[in-house]
Amino acid sequence: MREAIEPYVQFALKAMAREATYRFEVFTSIGSLAVRVYLLRVVWVALYARNAAPHGVPLHTIITYSAVALLMGLILDIDQTSLLHDKLHDGSIVVDFMKPISVPLYLFADGTGEVLFHAALIVPSLALALLIVHIDVPSAAVFGAFAVSFLLGYFVGFFLNFILNCVAFWTLEISAVQLIMTWVTDLLGGQIVPLLFFPAGLQQAIFALPFAAMFSTPLLIYIGEIPPERYAEVMGLQVFWIVALGLIATAIWRAGARRVVVQGG
Amino acid sequence: MEALLMPIIETRALRKTFRSVVRGEGLAGAVGALFSRQYEEKVAVEDVNMSVEAGELVGYIGPNGAGKSTTIKMLTGILVPTSGTIEVAGIVPYEKRRQNARNIGVVFGQRSQLYWDLPLRESFELLRAIYRVPLDRYRKNLAHFVQILDLDRFMATPVRQLSLGERMRGDFAAALLHDPKIVYLDEPTIGLDVVAKEAIRTFIADINKRLGTTVILTTHDLADVERLCRRIILIDEGTVIYDGKLERLRDEYGTHRTLVVNLKDPQPDFELSGVEIEHGEPPIVKLRFDRRSTTAEALIRRVTERYAVTDVAIEEPEMEEIVRRIYLEGYQKPAVRAPGA
Numbered sequence: 001m002r003e004a005i006e007p008y009v010q011f012a013l014k015a016m017a018r019e020a021t022y023r024f025e026v027f028t029s030i031g032s033l034a035v036r037v038y039l040l041r042v043v044w045v046a047l048y049a050r051n052a053a054p055h056g057v058p059l060h061t062i063i064t065y066s067a068v069a070l071l072m073g074l075i076l077d078i079d080q081t082s083l084l085h086d087k088l089h090d091g092s093i094v095v096d097f098m099k100p101i102s103v104p105l106y107l108f109a110d111g112t113g114e115v116l117f118h119a120a121l122i123v124p125s126l127a128l129a130l131l132i133v134h135i136d137v138p139s140a141a142v143f144g145a146f147a148v149s150f151l152l153g154y155f156v157g158f159f160l161n162f163i164l165n166c167v168a169f170w171t172l173e174i175s176a177v178q179l180i181m182t183w184v185t186d187l188l189g190g191q192i193v194p195l196l197f198f199p200a201g202l203q204q205a206i207f208a209l210p211f212a213a214m215f216s217t218p219l220l221i222y223i224g225e226i227p228p229e230r231y232a233e234v235m236g237l238q239v240f241w242i243v244a245l246g247l248i249a250t251a252i253w254r255a256g257a258r259r260v261v262v263q264g265g
Numbered sequence: 266m267e268a269l270l271m272p273i274i275e276t277r278a279l280r281k282t283f284r285s286v287v288r289g290e291g292l293a294g295a296v297g298a299l300f301s302r303q304y305e306e307k308v309a310v311e312d313v314n315m316s317v318e319a320g321e322l323v324g325y326i327g328p329n330g331a332g333k334s335t336t337i338k339m340l341t342g343i344l345v346p347t348s349g350t351i352e353v354a355g356i357v358p359y360e361k362r363r364q365n366a367r368n369i370g371v372v373f374g375q376r377s378q379l380y381w382d383l384p385l386r387e388s389f390e391l392l393r394a395i396y397r398v399p400l401d402r403y404r405k406n407l408a409h410f411v412q413i414l415d416l417d418r419f420m421a422t423p424v425r426q427l428s429l430g431e432r433m434r435g436d437f438a439a440a441l442l443h444d445p446k447i448v449y450l451d452e453p454t455i456g457l458d459v460v461a462k463e464a465i466r467t468f469i470a471d472i473n474k475r476l477g478t479t480v481i482l483t484t485h486d487l488a489d490v491e492r493l494c495r496r497i498i499l500i501d502e503g504t505v506i507y508d509g510k511l512e513r514l515r516d517e518y519g520t521h522r523t524l525v526v527n528l529k530d531p532q533p534d535f536e537l538s539g540v541e542i543e544h545g546e547p548p549i550v551k552l553r554f555d556r557r558s559t560t561a562e563a564l565i566r567r568v569t570e571r572y573a574v575t576d577v578a579i580e581e582p583e584m585e586e587i588v589r590r591i592y593l594e595g596y597q598k599p600a601v602r603a604p605g606a
Contacts, residue, residue, distance in 0.1 A: 014380060014391055018380070018383060021382055091376070095376060097343040098341045099378075101363070
């Protein structure tokens with residue numbers, strides 16, 4: 001058992017080491033986060049000067065929401081399976097298929113290592129953000145629920161990215177699809193503007209989409225907009241998306257891998 | 266020891282066809298292909314039968330597009346044959362890809378299996394985990410490869426900073442860390458300088474001899490083949506056209522030799538019957554003769570009877586030339602065997 005897992009643990013560790021070699025990127029990602037926290041504070045303060053507490057959300061809450069959303073973005077904005085696209089693009093995927101490993105598990109482990117490295121950046125980023133804005137801290141119970149929901153959101157994002165990268169099995173090039181995906185996630189995920197501010201009629205539909213399951217659900221738990229009695233419902237929806245997207249990802253992977261073994265990539 | 270007599274690689278009537286999209290010309294064709302697709306069947310491997318014993322070192326050669334890489338991919342299990350059977354070390358590769366992977370090592374001249382961003386040493390550690398090589402075994406193998414491939418100087422260098430020669434040496438160690446029974450080498454010397462080529466060739470000969478590793482070597486560099494392979498399999502248009510000893514091919518095909526004559530004075534109208542004459546840099550003439558109809562000794566005698574000669578040399582047919590002829594004309598087993606050749 002230990003032997004079976006070890007390669008994947010090693011993949012994750014090596015991915016962390018690899019990310020650490022791009023030091024400049026590390027500093028710029030922390031720096032750009034601080035700038036974005038500052039800008040969002042300016043924007044929200046200006047907006048709230050005209051309209052105090054829209055939808056009953058006070059200014060300090062919305063600033064907390066934005067700052068936590070940006071910190072979550074350190075993890076959720078990473079396309080942890082971009083390796084698949086790269087490997088399909090340059091054909092090096094065949095080398096991985098010649099190894100005694102499960103290729104999707106390898107991609108998952110590599111992505112996890114990449115994400116874990118970037119997760120470590122949350123600490124310095126948070127320290128920097130706290131110099132700029134005040135961040136409300138919820139009760140331990142709420143924070144615990146947020147953490148679980150965040151983890152579920154991570155898996156939703158993982159499968160969305162994985163499916164997207166699998167498209168490269170057929171097209172090799174996926175940058176256009178990725179761009180659309182980024183716009184949609186930005187708009188409908190609730191990272192920049194809370195979905196509470198969308199028209200009531202639209203909200204129901206948007207909350208049901210997988211994008212909301214990434215950012216919006218954990219964030220609304222964090223600021224207390226989703227009360228404990230609704231945890232089961234919203235997290236149930238997150239789990240639903242993980243299962244649904246997981247099944248789609250499995251099917252599309254099988255079809256793609258079959259294409260490699262039949263058509264030679 | 267019956268097991269030793271069983272072939273380690275065996276293919277029967279192996280065939281692989283690909284379906285590819287037929288595309289019209291230019292932009293209109295490209296756009297058209299987006300909407301309606303027409304496919305054509307392309308035969309990459311027509312009919313390959315090969316049987317390789319454990320411990321053999323076989324050169325698998327043929328012109329571009331002959332089906333070499335497709336065959337190798339089927340042997341590694343990443344490509345499913347259209348028809349025919351294939352067995353490698355008792356396993357059907359495409360049915361048990363991962364199990365087959367443990368028995369084989371692969372080196373591609375044009376593609377590295379090392380991890381680009383990581384120091385060479387870390388790639389090896391990763392491969393140890395992947396192939397579950399016991400630690401003591403790993404240390405022993407690595408120490409050996411470091412020594413004979415001279416890897417010490419760049420073990421801590423990220424792979425992307427290595428020269429091609431260094432990277433190839435790293436790739437060889439990577440392919441062999443888990444003591445594979447069989448290694449497939451796909452153009453392992455491509456782009457290397459003479460010294461690096463020789464280092465790689467020595468290494469291949471060594472693992473084959475010392476470890477008994479079965480080697481399938483695909484190459485366009487016939488010097489690799491001449492230096493390393495006792496047996497070659499020649500493939501063209503997806504079919505094996507020759508399978509046997511290298512020398513036999515040379516005997517059968519290399520019927521012509523060249524006598525290089527250095528004359529005392531230039532002879533622009535040099536003449537001699539029964540040979541092809543090619544004028545080199547004066548005063549050199551080259552006489553291409555069929556060694557089945559005359560001997561070098563007789564020819565030299567005839568030349569020296571008529572001309573003043575300072576030096577002679579005999580050029581053996583280059584393997585390169587023999588293979589070029591076969592690629593161009595196809596392989597025909599010569600009907601007349603050389604008398605007493």
